[in-house]
């Protein structure tokens with residue numbers, strides 16, 4: 001059936017040129033794909049359709065078996081809670097501590113404070129930030145911020161995990177650790193879709209590759 | 222202060238652009254308290270004027286009438302249906318009334334003053350005034366019936382107009398406050414666009430985002446509204462004290478009743494409620510335009 005289904009999708013920003021053309025894409029539950037493509041190819045744009053920040057300018061997008069192309073706005077938060085996103089530039093809230101940043105998805109979903117506390121502390125310890133719980137992002141290194149971003153993306157146990165260049169700011173060891181976390185989540189049933197221009201990732205982790213070039217999507221190894 | 226202005230998930234409390242808002246709301250609450258006080262004082266004055274004069278009227282018998290003529294007038298008056306009692310106002314009482322203007326070493330009999338007759342009615346409007354005036358005219362020409370309307374109507378019309386103006390001023394104050402909150406909220410939405418995008422991304426509903434703005438608007442409104450109301454209360458107390466010393470029987474009593482004080486105390490809450498509702502509607506309307 002497909003957790004995600006794109007049919008003939010096109011996207012343009014405002015009245016600018018179309019940056020994605022005729023995208024057909026199906027992501028099955030539990031699948032794991034890499035999205036490769038040069039800078040400016042449209043990787044981040046495609047992801048923004050997947051995490052429901054934008055709607056396509058043409059074509060049809062369905063997520064979790066729901067046509068979201070013209071779904072009412074009020075129906076989107078429920079779907080977004082099933083999607084975790086690690087952004088290329090993290091999108092952390094600078095005025096909140098690491099703890100509050102990671103707690104955010106649970107907080108907006110109305111999870112009880114005690115459970116938030118336990119889950120967030122456990123996860124922060126797991127990503128090696130147990131001692132940075134009360135530190136705000138402006139006082140963190142790039143790698144630390146990235147780990148906060150990853151923690152926030154997975155805290156809600158999403159069905160679909162999207163990552164935009166997740167290893168960009170990490171050293172070898174940390175990148176390795178993060179990719180192993182993704183493997184583990186995937187084995188537990190999470191669907192993964194990871195955009196990168198690091199061509200070494202698909203070589204080390206054997207998952208199908210999609211290529212984006214100039215707004216055109218094609219399968220490719 | 223730190224707790225009072227604690228940041229929420231949208232860091233609105235640290236926006237320097239909203240520091241002016243408590244001042245505006247405070248001024249608005251201060252002005253509405255004064256305007257409201259004026260309207261309430263007028264309201265109770267109009268009530269009292271109506272009560273005082275609706276069952277009472279004065280008949281002026283010209284100075285040319287002798288005491289026999291006066292007795293005939295009194296007898297005629299007591300025979301009019303609806304009249305409970307008719308009695309001449311004593312010279313002593315008239316002297317008292319005139320003393321502030323003329324002095325008290327006054328020889329009343331030497332003045333060509335009309336004799337005043339107090340008439341009490343069974344009920345307001347229990348009498349056909351025109352009929353009574355023409356009846357009395359046949360008994361003694363030159364009689365005037367003064368039911369108070371002659372001077373009360375213009376005073377009441379003026380007071381009523383003042384009340385309408387007070388109402389308009391209040392409406393303007395409310396409108397200006399709403400515009401201020403709309404402006405503040407729109408600015409906040411623009412400044413914190415990225416933060417709001419993150420909240421939406423992690424699954425926040427528009428009402429969650431609106432809640433952040435509502436809390437902020439509530440705090441700012443009280444932060445300005447409470448001092449504004451306190452200052453207005455102080456002014457009203459001072460004016461009340463000063464007016465208490467005046468000896469002006471025709472002026473309405475310049476004191477606010479219990480209801481008035483409660484209204485002044487509730488004004489900051491009303492301002493807060495208006496601010497919260499405005500912030501919520503502004504946020505929801507603005508966010509509805511997003512994808």
Ligand SMILES: Nc1ncnc2c1ncn2[C@@H]1O[C@H](COP(=O)(O)OP(=O)(O)OP(=O)(O)O)[C@@H](O)[C@H]1O
Pocket residue numbers: 013016019037038039040041042043044045046088197
């Ligand atoms: N908000 C935007 N408004 C207008 N144009 C945009 C916007 N975001 C991206 N674009 C344009 O869309 C095209 C694709 O950009 P996108 O960010 O999706 O590429 P990318 O593959 O993620 O690149 P990179 O690897 O550098 O992150 C580019 O031409 C870019 O200029």
Ligand SMILES: [Mg+2]
Pocket residue numbers: 043044045088164
């Ligand atoms: Mg990108």
